[in-house]
Amino acid sequence: MSLRVVSVVLVEPVAVFEFSVAVEVFGITRPEDGIPDLDFRVCALDPSRPLQAKSLAPFAIQASHGLDGVAGSDLVIVAATPIRSDDDYPGEVLDALRSAHAAGATILSLCSGSFVLGAAGLLDGRRCTTHWMYVDAMRRRFPEVEVDGDVLFVDDGDIVTSAGTAAGIDAALHLVRRELGSEIAVRIARRMVVPPQRDGGQAQFVPTPLPECRADSLADLLTWLVDHLAEEHTAASLARRAMMSERTFARRFAAETGTTPHKWLTQQRVLQARRLLEETDLGIEQVADTVGFNSAVVLRDHFRRQVGVAPVDYRRRFAVRSA
Template identity: 70%
Template sequence: MPLTTVSVVLVEPVAVFEFGVAVEVFGLDRTDDGVPPVDFRVCAQRPGVPLGTGGPAGVAVTAAHGLDAVEGSDLVVVSATGIRPAGEYPAEVLEVLRAAHAAGSTLLSLCSGSFVLGAAGLLDGRPCTTHWRHVDDLARAHPLAQIDPRALFVDDGSIITSAGTAASIDACLHLVRRELGTAVATKIARRMVVPPQRDGGQQQFVEMPIPALTADSLSPLLAWVLDHLAEPHTASTLARRATMSDRTFARRFSAETGTTPHRWLTQQRILAARGLLEETDLGVEQIAARVGFNSAVVLREHFRREIGLPPVDYRRRFVAPRPASTAELELSA
């Protein structure tokens, strides 16, 4: 699908973090980085009326558009809000979501936004997820929904649901990657100083708080690694760069990324390789060298395991053929 028009539907109280994620990924002008422009619309029942956030007094969000602006959107984001019985969500909002889905829009719920989709009857018989703390509540409210309590997000084609809070970033970047390609998703992730894709599921975070991203966060290190994938890295060399002991680094890395340094690095190299397959004509051996694998054989092994296809088959199946140049057409005449 194209991704030229994105609407965010807000229901009071507005969860500020999840709404901010949607703005950060879809609402900022990143055309200077080569990211396609997006017509970004913030929509609510009563445009121009401040919506409470349930947070500190005086903090509110005001939508510039009414729900009529949702019509024709390529993507409709249902931001997180307070959980309530299905019958207490605004009927007008539910009807707009049903109409958007019927018209072919992709719907993306962030955290508790899944309850709004459920209230609209859009999760029945579908795989989905939500914040781990609310999985049982979602199951009771919508027993026909196929809830995966482990997933950071679930992509069921026209409907994508995310787990709690930071998983909203994972789901939004996944949607960008799915529709606009790896290169665009990676550019946005780098600007946000987050990994383009995390490994693992939300079960890692059950009953275990996610550490706050303070000045000693690993984000700068992860961003540096993404810019130096071709170089050899080990957990020990990364720990030294972070000025930590191996044990402390391993614990911090797992807390922030949900996986081990080796697993994360392998996955980022696969993502980079997929981007080069999509965006360039480089051969597999050249791509392997650029992303830090020892050989094309190693790249093929990891790529097949992660993506399900060898690199050449992936390029043939998912990448549109490059138009022939004038010189090539003349030679073939």
């Protein structure tokens, strides 16, 4: 792939932030940074009619090109737009995306734009991502697609999908790095006052309410467990508490939670640690102790694996300081 012609396809109502990421990274002249201008096109089904933005204020965006602008693009960006059933995306837009992809263009979706790609059939058998809020909906809608909800973007070669909102910046800068080199990506990032690469994935930004306990027979036990995370628990001790044989307990636990007692406990301990890091000033050692990890080292290890960043970094980002 070379990168000379970049088009953005808008679908009404337009999610303006995601669209603006495409404009900022690919659609601005930057001669003072020694970056050559791209042939940048903002395309819509009917460019003579301004498209309503997704906003509380009824403002609109007037595209510069019709869908014929998509033809000949090296990169086609699908901006975000509210999710609807596959048939309710304009058929002409889906056709334009399929044709561009067949002609060799790389396709980049931003946030919920991944559903447009899915509706066009471009994701079948592929790996992709989308906004963390829509990961489950995406899996249900497109069972033949592998949806990774933890990362900021997925580069599957000629199909690149970004996670939620600002993750579009990460995906766009990644494509700049891939096609135009690291130096240009770093220059654009600096102008945008963002890091060219971010730590951790999307997982760290997902809020974590306690999972609703729908398991009838183990519901009481699970509720009790969450209140007693600090204590030591083994499969044997839990089976005794549930008054079942270890074998029955293991089978029942897997059926009702989809995982093992050990993994479930670790998950709950990390969830609880996140909450304590957000809302208290407890030291890491105390947090580990409170949620039932043997040491700060063990907490750090599980935390990194599950959330994608270290506990101290997580606290720095999400601690609720009084205003």
